[in-house]
Amino acid sequence: xPEKTLPPDQRRRYLxxxxxxxxGALAAMGAWPLVRFFMPRDTGGAGSAIEIPRKDVPPGSAHxxxxxxxxxxxxxxxxxxxxxxxxxxxxxxxxxKWQDDVGEFLCPCHGGRFSxxxxxxxxxxxxxxxxxxxxxxxxxxxxx
Amino acid sequence: MKPLKMVIxxxxxxxxxxxLWTANxxxxxxxxxxxxxxxxxxxxxxxxxxxFLTGILLLMHYIPDTEKAFASVxxxxxxxxxxxxxxxxxxxxxxxxxxxLLLHMLSVLFMGSxxxxxxxxxxxxxxLFNLGLFLCLTGYLLPxxxxxxxxxxxxxxxxxxxxxxxxxLVEVLRGSPSVGSETLGRFFALHVVVMPLAxxxxxxxxxxxxxxxxxxxxxxxxxxxxxRVGEQFEHEHHDDGIPFFxxxxxxxxxxxxxxIALLVFISFFAPQIxxxxxxxxxxxxxxxxxxxxxxxxxxWAYQTLKIFPSKFLGLAVQGGLMTFLALLPFIDRGxxxxxxxxxxxxxxxxxxxxxILAISIWGHYS
Ligand code: HEM
Ligand code: FES
Numbered sequence: 001x002p003e004k005t006l007p008p009d010q011r012r013r014y015l016x017x018x019x020x021x022x023x024g025a026l027a028a029m030g031a032w033p034l035v036r037f038f039m040p041r042d043t044g045g046a047g048s049a050i051e052i053p054r055k056d057v058p059p060g061s062a063h064x065x066x067x068x069x070x071x072x073x074x075x076x077x078x079x080x081x082x083x084x085x086x087x088x089x090x091x092x093x094x095x096x097k098w099q100d101d102v103g104e105f106l107c108p109c110h111g112g113r114f115s116x117x118x119x120x121x122x123x124x125x126x127x128x129x130x131x132x133x134x135x136x137x138x139x140x141x142x143x144x
Numbered sequence: 145m146k147p148l149k150m151v152i153x154x155x156x157x158x159x160x161x162x163x164l165w166t167a168n169x170x171x172x173x174x175x176x177x178x179x180x181x182x183x184x185x186x187x188x189x190x191x192x193x194x195x196f197l198t199g200i201l202l203l204m205h206y207i208p209d210t211e212k213a214f215a216s217v218x219x220x221x222x223x224x225x226x227x228x229x230x231x232x233x234x235x236x237x238x239x240x241x242x243x244x245l246l247l248h249m250l251s252v253l254f255m256g257s258x259x260x261x262x263x264x265x266x267x268x269x270x271x272l273f274n275l276g277l278f279l280c281l282t283g284y285l286l287p288x289x290x291x292x293x294x295x296x297x298x299x300x301x302x303x304x305x306x307x308x309x310x311x312x313l314v315e316v317l318r319g320s321p322s323v324g325s326e327t328l329g330r331f332f333a334l335h336v337v338v339m340p341l342a343x344x345x346x347x348x349x350x351x352x353x354x355x356x357x358x359x360x361x362x363x364x365x366x367x368x369x370x371x372r373v374g375e376q377f378e379h380e381h382h383d384d385g386i387p388f389f390x391x392x393x394x395x396x397x398x399x400x401x402x403x404i405a406l407l408v409f410i411s412f413f414a415p416q417i418x419x420x421x422x423x424x425x426x427x428x429x430x431x432x433x434x435x436x437x438x439x440x441x442x443x444w445a446y447q448t449l450k451i452f453p454s455k456f457l458g459l460a461v462q463g464g465l466m467t468f469l470a471l472l473p474f475i476d477r478g479x480x481x482x483x484x485x486x487x488x489x490x491x492x493x494x495x496x497x498x499x500i501l502a503i504s505i506w507g508h509y510s
Binding site: 033034 | 201223224225226227229230
């Protein structure tokens, strides 16, 4: 059989392509565990409802809790009436404070104000606070 | 490729990087008869690099607190995605590093590379060897398992054999009369900050020595050169050699791949070699497990302490051996590097190696 050799620059390009392909595959194999390591994990609780004992939220008060990894707040404005909202301000993400005396939320970062059902009353926030569905189950309040 | 070339041109005009690159790659000739043993240094660089990487990942979840450390390691193994992989790579990697450190040391010993003018290369290398062992020792405590706790208790206790200050020394090492949260605190700081920084600095010096001296010609065959220093500094040239890059670096890359394959293989299929059952139980300071043994590379030291009638004598022998090895280039001053012409050296080398091996095996089974 006659010997056939490729010109050097073609051989070089071929070898580089092979090296790149193998190297790329290996790098991807190494990168996958790293990506997974850094990805936030599914906490299992996401999507599921959370229960809070009724006695934790006396009328007129505000109870802060963790809802799907973010701060949320539960109110009882009138006896037997419950409201759950995110406590994360829609402006730049600070956590709103409940003003007992005026019955509204104040964001300490840039003075954003929200009503007890989340509507913007003043300040820079561009959108209302998201609310979550609330149901009663015995002496437990179920959110979500 | 055009923009890349423009950037390089821009830098090159200012810093002359192309000239530097050529001088250290294609223009840097290494001995033509260079062998795979010379690539172990590079293998060590890569393995240490991996230890840094996996160590940083572990640090994101590890908690240095006697109450929480063990549980945090359990979480890394069972909950953190691929946490088990990074932990196994770190554990197996540390053992593999000791293997490669020993091989590197034994090869430069056999080839007489420690001799003039490379005394400082050897000394810094010996320092690196000890640092590597101390990194293993301090890291061993961190999971706060039964194994960690008792191995550290025994290891720090050995310092008690030093006359007069012995018992004080043990307390200083531990930060308290027995191994406890102070010990964990200082071992943690040593393991993750102090010793890695020291290691980096010393590796820098070691590589500087290696590059400045030039790679020694392997002492085999006609062209072997004697170990000599003249009146003035002289870099060892190899005008008939092969380019460091790409010729020798591709051989090194192959060796690196073999060792990484071994690392990954053990991590996947046999990590329990380095994690015996006692590593799976949290430390209990009131309950010593049955057969507490140090890691394989400390077995020789463990057994010498047992052989000698007095602990002090055992420790003195160990210290003597390490000092002898550290100062070897200043003790063994002959010019001859060819093993075939050094029968006494080769005999001591082989017998010494067999002796250490035998004592280690004895220690393992005693
Ligand atoms: C962190 C550990 C170490 C690293 C990263 C390292 C790295 C290197 C590298 C890259 C080289 C050049 C290529 C080669 O000959 O392998 C080298 C050479 C050398 N190393 Fe190391 N080394 C380490 C530990 C040691 C130890 C423990 C010793 C001995 C006690 C040692 C003694 C030497 C000597 C004498 C040479 C010169 C070899 C020659 O030119 O013939 N090194 N080292
Ligand atoms: S973050 Fe709430 S007002 Fe700016």
